[in-house]
Amino acid sequence: MNVFASQWNAAGELAQQRSAATLQRIAALRELEQRAAQASQRSKPQFEKRGQLLPRERVALLLDPGASWLPLCSLAGYLQDRADPEKSVPGGGMLAGIGFVSGVRCMVVASDSGIEAGAIQEKGLDKMLRVQEIALQNKLPFIHLVESAGANLMRYRVEGFVQGGALFRNLARLSAAGIPVITVQHGSGTAGGAYMPGLSDVVIMVRGRSRAFLAGPPLLKAATGEIATEEELGGAEMHTGVSGLGEYLAEDDRQALGMAREMVAQLSQWKQPQTQPSQALAAMKSGVFEPRFSAAELLGLMPPHHREPVDMREVMARLVDGSELLLFKPGYGAATVCAQAHLGGHAVGLISNNGPIDVAGANKATHFIQWMCQLGHPIIYLQNTTGYMVGKDSEQAGMIKHGSKMIQAVTNATVPQITIQCGASFGAGNYGMCGRGYAPRFLFSWPGAKTAVMGGEQAARTMQQVTEAAMARKGLPVDAEQLQRQYEQITSMFEAQADAFYTSGLLLDDAVIDPRDTREVLSFCLDMLAEAEARKLRPMQFGVARM
Structure with a gap:
């Protein structure tokens, strides 16, 4: 492989302007993440009064320091x-992530x-379903720290109730696949929540805090007239001593988490497959495989607007070991x-775009994906x-x-695929480059990424031409002011929905990440994929049943 010869002036004015714009977006991302933490922190007095720890x-x-x-x-x-963007609290009402517990x-x-x-x-329901899917795909033990009031009846939606059944189905699937499911019941779990x-x-x-019942005292009284206390219906002592729902009884949150770490x-068998990937990661962090360019230079590579060109080889060179790339068919497509x-x-294999995907580029990518599948290398x-x-020439050439061949290759690839949305992700290019609909193992976005069927201005111009043609067919005069208002409205709508923070709020990615963290995130995921490949599970016909 050859060390990539960078042509990018990382100290130049253009790079500094782009870097400043990216840093502003990162600051906005951190503010949003902190907003949820601050909202939760406001409940600290109540938690302290009950002798409880806050969720964070x-x-x-629980995690290894x-x-x-x-x-x-x-x-x-x-x-x-x-x-109102200033009042929206992100997070879906839960925390989720992948980390190490007792070395696993x-x-x-x-x-x-x-x-x-x-x-x-x-x-929050969609988030839970996604992380359960990740745990199942990557053979990760699933640890759930539960304290939930259940469904918010003031916001009840029947589809949420019905689709929520998949949450419990996935827990059964995890257990049956041979993946441990461990729950720490810190507080209440009512109705469907009791099935967690x-x-x-x-x-x-x-003791004194855990609750799990199909019907709490108010619902029980309303439904049957029976009167019972929370402890009688579903307290920790009852479940660990009478019903058998709980295996272990802790005195407080700290002891419960310590028990979870012990479990x-x-x-032990889950630690064994980590040996080889962990050695690779340790070697990387010692500087053996470090790129020859600073990760900070990634801040200045991507423009705030997709119309400015980017040589994505420059991005690759700041992510891969030693900045060494073996370019595939560099003169074709x-x-x-x-x-x-x-x-x-x-x-790994890497695929990116220095312009629209043309006929040659699509064939090249199809060939490369199949080549990576033959080698068994993950694709990024x-x-x-x-x-x-x-265009006419493109259509006649069979675009x-x-x-479609490229999309077939992406769909049926036999190796794990990871997607990073660095810049624009427009039209069917989102599909051919393994967007969310194509189930990559992981998908992360950079703060300035844009996702849409097309650019906002392009959509607005298209609708402007359609409107003008319709008015001409009806013999009506064109209202320039109305057309301008329509143009601005469509542009604004597309731009707002294309924003990475908005699409991440819809769970169209797994997280928005700082570009400087991309190599670390990819290394973490690749280690995980290698562990999953090496890990031997003991699947059963059914999950572990409560006794």
Whole structure:
């Protein structure tokens, strides 16, 4: 492989302007993430009065100190609950991420009970379903820290109730696949929430705080007239001593989390597959494989607007080991960039865009994807595409059929695929470059990324021409002011929905990340993929049943 010869002036004025714009977006991202933490923190007096830890404190105590932590879907629900960006609290009412517990890489989910008592939000449900899918695909033990008021009846939607059944189905699937499911019941779990511990392999409860019942005292009285206390119906002592729902009884949150760590420590076979990937990661961090360019230069590479060109080989060179790239067919379909490299010690294929995907580029990408599948190398897509080439020449050359071949290759690839939305992700280019609809193993966005069927101005101009043609057919005069208002309205709508924070709020990615963290995130994911490949599970016909 050859060290990439960079032509980018990282100290130039253009790079500094782009860097400043990216840093502004990162600051806005951190403010949004902090907004949820601050909202939860306001409940601290009530938690302290009850002798409880806040959700973020629980997660911090569960995880190994100083170990890597990959938060997921932190913007879930952003702008979906309120139109006012200043009042929308992201996160979906829960914390989720992948980290190490007693040396084992695990999926960790915690109810954010500092916000609305942990009531399940619409996008919170989608977030839970996504992280369960990730745990199943990547063979990650699933640890759930539960304290939830359940469904918010003031926002009840029947589809949420019906689709929520998949949450419990996935817990059963995880257990049946041989993946441990561990629940720490910090507080209430009512109605459907009671099935979270019910469908876990092992449950830890906290004396005086844990509650799990199908019907709480108010509902019980309303439905049957029976009067019972919370402790009688579903307290920790009752469940660990009478019903058998809980296996372990802790005196407080700290002890419960310590018990959870002890349980994970018993998963000795889950640590064995980590040896080789961890050595690769350790070698990378020692400087053996470091890129020859600073990660900080990634801030200045991407323009704030997709119309400015970018050489995505410059991005690749700042991510891969030693900045060494083996470019595939560099002189053919040059606007589609394919390369082999190593990242964190793992052999990978990379695909990106230096312009629209033309016929040659689509065929090149199809060939490269099949080549990577034959080698068994994961594929990383660095999206920066305005879509497939259009025009008479392109159509006559068979753009549709050649683009379709590329989409078929992406769909049926036999190796894991990871997507980073760096810049534009427009039109069918989103599909051909393994967008969310094509189920990449992970998908992350940079703060300035844009996702849409087309650019806002392009959409507005298209509708302007359609409107003018319609008016001409009817013999009506063209209202220039009305056309301008329509143009501005469409542009604004498209731009707002294309924004990375908005699309992340819809869970169209797994997280928005700082570009400087991209190599670390990819290395973390590649290590995980290698572990999953090496890990041997003991699947069963059914999950572990409660006894």
